[in-house]
Amino acid sequence: MTQVMSWDDWIAHDAVALAGLVRKGEVTAAELAAQAAAGIAKVNPAISGVVEVFDDAVADPAVNGADPTGPFAAVPFLMKDLGPTVAGRLQEQGSFYMQGNRPAYDSFLTTKIKAAGLNIIGRTTTPEFGCCSSAENPAMYVTRNPWDPDYTSCGSSAGAAVTVAAGVLPVLHGSDGGGSIRIPAGCCGAIGLKASRGTYSISPYGSDFTSVVSTQGCLSRTVRDTATFVDACRGGAPGEFMPFWSPEEPFAHLIQRDPKPLRIAFSHEWGPYKATPHIAAELAKTAAFLESLGHHVEEVVPQVDFARAYGAQTHCYITNFAQTVNSLLRMRGLDAPPSDLIEPMNIRIWEQGKDASYTSRADMQLDFNATARAFGAFYQDWDVILTPTTARETPRIGTTEYLTITDNPSALDWFGNLWGFFAYTPLTNLCGTPGISLPMAAHENGLPLGMHVQAAQGKDGMLLQLAAQIERALGGVWNGGRQPQVHVAA
Template structure:
């Protein structure tokens, strides 16, 4: 397939940069789509991040209702195979059980994405129902990390993260209910923002009120693309259970100036969980870097919360939410219990554990959520940012079944407790509805990327993006210290005419 630009030129442009080329007439949206499709064809066999390419959207970027006047005019975009739906498109949720499932309508967020000018050219991999640390079921697909294909991509926004990490597209869709944007962004060398509650709608099938912890967003490689995605795709649909907030200043404008000197609390000790020594050393290095940028940095302060109770409540939320997800899908096909040959073992155990949960259990969960959120709120009255690593342990090799829903662990409770030991720092942000951003600022001892996670008070998404933009300018845009993964578009040869 012919490409319109060299691969180093392709990678040098973020989404806004590509849209400016379309707007100026230097390239067409169809040429961009063809180049992205060419990258997928070359790279996907190595990392398995894309489930399907929408050939009609590649051939005609405007055929499916993409707005030709949108800010991201004609930029190729990939949609996680979970969350927002597009009418007539497959959405199989990483599950054999959902094979052949087609959406009957566009979701509200899908209409916002198209109005933003993003051309959705395909869908990306995810663990079954998004309930896992990695997209690894050999009967469906195994998504690999582009930095070293022996390692996992993490998840649940697995395919979107590896495709952004490999330079295939500048940004892609993700969802995050406990770290599912931030964690894979962190281990694949990308930027991942989990927005505050009340930013992105999940209408018409649900709302932030019913979902409690999950939110939508994107994974990108520049701060301005993330800022632009939030600016253009945020907002509530008619009939939301709660108001959807808007920023006083568009994020694209806000990130042009540095934040005021910030009070940043740094820690790797998160209840009973703590990071490995090599990760702690990287956290210390990044903290010193932030001091040099003029911020006040102190090691150790944390919100006064009962971490054990908070994680237990988060586990209750996950088990009951996923159990009802499975219940709803069973009703679609008139089944009373999950078929063992079509739904993964841990998801069946989660269904068994959570399907008969009582209102009292959910009420107790909400009380713990409230206590945790209030404590974080009080903390953020004195501190602007909490800085931690994105993960507490090194990225696992593929096939590390203890973190997979393919595990033979008989206990859903034990399985989640083990997950929190790896993903210690991201779940409570989801619990509180507060924002967090993973930035590709560090390395693991084995050379794999390591994200650094900045968290802020609810509604302070703009502050996180300001800090991220300040960092990006200070490092001259060279995230990951300018290094690139083994599997990357810049390693491709230009296609022949």
């Protein structure tokens, strides 16, 4: 397959830059799609990040309806195989149960993605129903970390993270219900923003009012691409239950200026959970770096009842995923999940959560409220909280304790173990606040370690300003300038 540019040139361009080449007539959208397909073919056998390539969309970037006048000018793009649907395309949600599922309509966000000019050429891997730390079921696929394929990518936006990290494409779709954009971004050396509640619509199948913890978004290699994606794809569909944020200035403009000096708290001991000594040391180094940029930085732990917050989050996940499975069973008139088609922990979650009472959900909402108010009070004094993205080392492939193929009989115990690893990301989902993982650090074994910056609801622009300031201070080079073992330019 003929390439329109060398792989070194390819990775030197983010999506905004590629769109600029298309607008200037230096490359065509079809040439970009062909090169992206070649990149997938080159690295996917080693990392299994892409489930399917839409050959017709590669050959003709107009086939899915991408608007060539949008800010991304028909730059190729991949959708996570979960969440927003693409009319006529398979969406199988990482599950044998959903194989052959072909939605008939575009979700509202899909229409926004197409209007932004993104050419959807395929779909990326996810764990079953997005309920897991990694897309790793050997009977289906095993998504591997491009920095070292013996390690996991984490998840649930697993395929997006590894495909961005391997240089195939500069920006891809992801979703985040407890860290599912930020965690794989942190493990794979990408940028991952979980936006404030009320940024991206999940119409028509849900709303931010009823699905309070999960949101959509992207993973990228540059802050500019993330800011441009938010600008182009944000906004509520007609009939939303709640108002959506509308910033005074587009984020793509805002990030060209440094933020004012910020009051930044950093911490890693959150209730029963804390980071390993090496991760804590990397956090302290990052805090010192932010101080060198002119910010006031201090080690402070938010005054939050963390045990209560994690307990509520666990109840939310068990009951939410139980109803996800329940809805899929009703579609086929089944009374129970078939054990040969749905993974063991998802069946246990269904068993342990399907009959939850309204009272238990009401108590959960009280706990959510108390947690959100406590963080809100904290943000009266502090602009930002800095934590690691994860508290433990990235697991090796086959570490089943974090997977839905585990034989752990208790969903409660399984989630409690997950929080020990992913301690810092889920509470932003609970509170509806923004968080961004930035590829600023490394584990002792050299794998990427994200640093996680959080702020009050609606302060996404400030987070992106800070991220852009950091990016400029690093000379535009993340991950210390290192490149993964599996990479299009390798």
